Amino acid sequence: MRPARNTAPAETVTQRTLGRVDYAEAFRAMWNFTLARTPETPDEIWLLEHPPVYTMGLKGRDGTQTHIDGTPLAYTDRGGDITYHGPGQIVVYILMDLQRRGWGPKRLVTAMEQAVINLLADYRIRGERRVGAPGVYTAAGKIAALGLRVKQGRSYHGLALNINMDLTPFSRIDPCGYPGQPVTQLADLGVRANLATIGRELAGKLARELGYTDCQDSPDKPPLKLL
Numbered sequence: 123m124r125p126a127r128n129t130a131p132a133e134t135v136t137q138r139t140l141g142r143v144d145y146a147e148a149f150r151a152m153w154n155f156t157l158a159r160t161p162e163t164p165d166e167i168w169l170l171e172h173p174p175v176y177t178m179g180l181k182g183r184d185g186t187q188t189h190i191d192g193t194p195l196a197y198t199d200r201g202g203d204i205t206y207h208g209p210g211q212i213v214v215y216i217l218m219d220l221q222r223r224g225w226g227p228k229r230l231v232t233a234m235e236q237a238v239i240n241l242l243a244d245y246r247i248r249g250e251r252r253v254g255a256p257g258v259y260t261a262a263g264k265i266a267a268l269g270l271r272v273k274q275g276r277s278y279h280g281l282a283l284n285i286n287m288d289l290t291p292f293s294r295i296d297p298c299g300y301p302g303q304p305v306t307q308l309a310d311l312g313v314r315a316n317l318a319t320i321g322r323e324l325a326g327k328l329a330r331e332l333g334y335t336d337c338q339d340s341p342d343k344p345p346l347k348l349l
Contacts, residue, residue, distance in 0.1 A: 142172070142209065165218045165219060167329070170213050175193065180200070201271065205298055249266075265283065266282065
């Protein structure tokens with residue numbers, strides 16, 4: 123028997139490359155975008171970097187600690203535990219109307235992971251999933267972290283892929299709540315491509331895995347004066 127065809131309507135996604143943005147500003151922007159969007163609002167993919175910051179998801183928060191070894195700790199509403207963001211890491215926020223597409227969060231997670239796995243394969247690196255531990259892993263360690271929030275059927279937050287960064291801050295935490303979890307990056311696996319190149323490649327693979335028929339680049343900041 124043939125599998126059922128995807129009858130979801132064709133979708134266009136808007137891609138925005140935002141550069142280096144403070145985490146609190148980006149968080150506020152995607153939260154406001156999600157609240158303000160209508161059933162007709164096109165989905166968006168945001169590509170950016172963050173200055174050094176730890177972020178704590180809903181799983182591990184107690185709200186009392188504000189810094190780790192001098193680096194700010196931000197409490198956020200995504201799923202998961204603690205992770206680190208910093209220069210040399212591409213962060214991709216996926217603002218998708220799951221309800222309109224007929225998708226659930228698990229399908230979105232699978233598509234995000236597959237996009238990273240496909241990107242790694244282009245550089246002859248084997249990436250894999252792990253049951254119960256969202257993200258993408260290599261033989262050298264975890265290379266991409268995932269964290270999502272779905273509000274009224276619409277997603278925000280997304281994934282972070284380590285490209286060429288200082289990995290030392292990861293040693294001060296249990297990455298994503300897993301003690302002793304090794305962390306790696308593309309540069310340590312022999313990939314010399316820069317962040318802009320990897321960002322474009324990853325966005326293209328995400329657009330395909332997420333089922334978009336068209337990806338439109340926008341040089342503008344997000345609408346509604348969100349940043």
